[in-house]
Amino acid sequence: MLLPKARGTLSEQLFTALREEPGTAVVLDAAVADDAEDRAIALWASYELHYRGFEDVDDRWEWSPDVLRVRAGLEEVLESELRERYDAHRPERTSDRVEDLAKDLFDYIAAHDGPSMARYVQTDATEAQTMELLRQKSVYHLKEADPSAWVVPRLPTGPKAALMELQFDEYGDGNPARLHQHLFERGLEAAGLRSEYGAYVDEATVPVLESNNVQSFLGLHRRLRAASLGHLAAFEATSSIPSRRMAQGLERLGFPDEIVEYYREHVEADAVHEQLAVRDICVPLVEMEPTLADDVFLGAFACLDTEDRQARDLLERWGVDA
Amino acid sequence: MSAQPADQPADPTSDVTAGRPVVEERPTIVMCPEGPMLLRGDAVIEDAEGNRHRTTRPVSAVCRCNKSATKPWCDGTHKLLPKKLRP
Structure with missing residues (x-):
């Protein structure tokens, strides 16, 4: 690049x-x-x-x-x-008991209300809009999971092993053909788009760049390790159902199997990953370091917020009511 | 071979090292509250219709709400159900 x-x-x-x-x-x-x-x-x-x-x-x-x-x-x-x-979207937790953290985190993510790009693609998006979305999404998907990888050496035993269990699946379980980044490359190529790393950065919208930057920022600063993992948890926990909608939308528009398959893979993978990210990574880390609880929510918010802003910006550009 | 001290029962689920936090052996099967069953390792699942499905990843999520469109695997649909109807 x-x-x-x-x-x-x-x-x-x-x-x-x-x-x-x-x-x-x-x-x-x-x-x-x-x-x-x-x-x-x-x-x-x-x-x-x-x-x-x-x-x-x-x-x-x-x-x-x-x-x-x-x-x-x-x-x-x-x-x-x-x-x-x-600060305007802090969680309203009834207690700061770590026993409630998994439930509170899932509830916080579920309660967040934002525009659904996947729902729009599922039923209404045109082929040109969907192609533009794939180009925008490529800025992250071609380095999918990489920002969380910076956190691995910064964690104690339990969360470290659990994060590696999740990341191993992101990186194809040892099989390069199953690496999620590679699945997206194949999907882009099949859809007639460029697949080389960073191919569409010049047309990336500001919210897309900012979303990418937030992930690198959280991943690269050890003091924000819990926020990086909170981001990961929110990302995974808002992926399965939207990925199914994306797959249905791509099928509706007659996109090739390779790109549909990328989203289908994420329906099942992320149904696993959200549980691992919340229960085996974030909760045990906060058990060991209780002062990190708020950072987990900060990171979850960062994910939800930056995803919203990307979607709202594109939908507005297309003249769609978000 | 050293004998296990009498006051420390051999417990395969814990690995206690003096001065360090206890790291528990992770479970093979986990029931997630209001969510799927996590299953670690290779397994073949026979569904209600008698069809067999082999796991394809190190950890799999098996549907417990019975509403998944990709049964036997979880597809997150439990989150769309009212809390009362979740597993």
Whole structure:
């Protein structure tokens, strides 16, 4: 993948610097960003250095203090906006007993009300809209499960083993042909879309980039490990039924089996994963470290909120009442 | 071979190491409140019609609400049921 297109002053400066030799003196300041879009693509690219990198960027930039400094400035904005929105949606727990955490977390996720993109695809979306959705979704699905993988070494025994049990299934149970990222690649190709990693980043909407950034942010900061796992739990717990709707919508529109199969796989897989994420990962972690309970909900909210914003933005763009 | 101290019964479900939290052996079958039955390992399930289904993943979720469209596997449908009708 090459560096994406700059979307403003900051991303222009950052990407220009990244094309130079590492060590080149760079003075970058997150405050010069023009707007949320400029911040989102700059942060997205600075995280990408930790995943697969860019063909036109020297890998040594990954740990450049200059890039890390600008990244930290962007994360500050991301985190304060996220926490501000979370403050308006904190869970109303009747107790903070860890015995109630699984129920409270499932209830919190179920009570969240947002626009359903899957329901729209199931019954109404056009082929062109669905193709656009797949391109937008590819930004995450081609690195599906990767942001949670950063958390593994940061966990105590029980939650660590449980997270690996879940991730092992995400990564195909040892079979590359079953790797979820790969299933999506095959689905994109069959649907006539590009499948290479990062293919559609240049057309990614701001909410899509922000959703991606939130996952990397939570995954890469050890202090937010519980939020990363809360995000995972909410993601899995809002996947089975929507995935079935997506599969039905894709079939309605005559999409090829490969992409339908990707969603069918998620109906069953995520019915398992949501139980593991809540009961075997989040609950045992909070049992060991009770102060992390609120972070689990923060992460769950981050998932629900960013998914809503992606859906609302696309539906509005298409002139659909969300 | 060392003998088990009399005051510490051999318990296959726990692995207690002094000074460390107890890590319990994980169960093979788990009944999730209001949700599916989790089943770990390879198994063949015979459904009510006598059809056999082999598990395809390390942990499988078996439908308990009887409303799944992908029986015997859970597809999350229990969440659409009123709480009273959930397993």
